[in-house]
Amino acid sequence: MTIQRQQQDGKGGIMVTSQQAMSKPLLILFGTFSGNSESCAEKAASVARQRGYDPVLENMADCAADVLKQFDTALIITSTYGDGDPPDGTENFYAQVVNRPTQRLEHLRYSVLALGDSCYDRFCQCGKDYDEALETLGATRFHIRVDCDIDYDEPCDAWIEGVFATLAQKRLLAA
Numbered sequence: 001m002t003i004q005r006q007q008q009d010g011k012g013g014i015m016v017t018s019q020q021a022m023s024k025p026l027l028i029l030f031g032t033f034s035g036n037s038e039s040c041a042e043k044a045a046s047v048a049r050q051r052g053y054d055p056v057l058e059n060m061a062d063c064a065a066d067v068l069k070q071f072d073t074a075l076i077i078t079s080t081y082g083d084g085d086p087p088d089g090t091e092n093f094y095a096q097v098v099n100r101p102t103q104r105l106e107h108l109r110y111s112v113l114a115l116g117d118s119c120y121d122r123f124c125q126c127g128k129d130y131d132e133a134l135e136t137l138g139a140t141r142f143h144i145r146v147d148c149d150i151d152y153d154e155p156c157d158a159w160i161e162g163v164f165a166t167l168a169q170k171r172l173l174a175a
């Protein structure tokens with residue numbers, strides 16, 4: 001829900017500002033090639049709405065890593081390709097977080113869901129890389145990473161449940 005506030009702007013005028021009332025913004029970032037990670041991200045967004053969050057879904061292929069500056073909580077969902085590489089189109093995002101980071105992320109708490117296939121030597125490597133890099137940049141892992149094999153539905157659901165249970169617990173502790 002958006003509320004609008006009116007206040008004097010100090011020059012004889014009225015300034016109108018918009019603010020989300022009681023909102024809990026949540027960034028859900030996904031990196032995908034064949035759509036599995038995107039469908040996990042959509043599931044997470046749907047649960048987020050049910051739990052009173054305002055999820056913002058972003059494809060890593062279409063945004064820059066400074067989006068991480070704009071949220072205090074982020075879910076990262078990505079698959080792995082090639083020799084443990086990020087999915088096509090997300091290489092820039094990956095480089096901005098993992099290889100050539102330019103920002104510190106102490107304000108951020110995050111959790112990673114990694115999709116992969118254990119037939120490959122570098123199982124879920126891309127998700128592992130994000131998990132490690134975000135910690136190195138000062139962010140806080142609030143819920144442990146889950147690595148999914150080709151049957152990703154159940155571990156994905158368990159991760160989503162775990163994520164929102166942990167967030168709810170932290171809100172209670174903070175209250």
Ligand SMILES: Cc1cc2nc3c(=O)[nH]c(=O)nc-3n(C[C@H](O)[C@H](O)[C@H](O)COP(=O)(O)O)c2cc1C
Nearest residue numbers: 032033034035036037079080081116117120123124
């Ligand atoms: C050509 C190819 C290469 C892959 N390489 C890896 C890999 O190195 N490590 C891994 O864990 N999974 C690998 N996978 C498996 C995918 O990450 C997995 O199928 C995942 O669910 C795809 O998710 P997406 O649809 O979100 O891209 C590969 C799959 C393909 C088709």
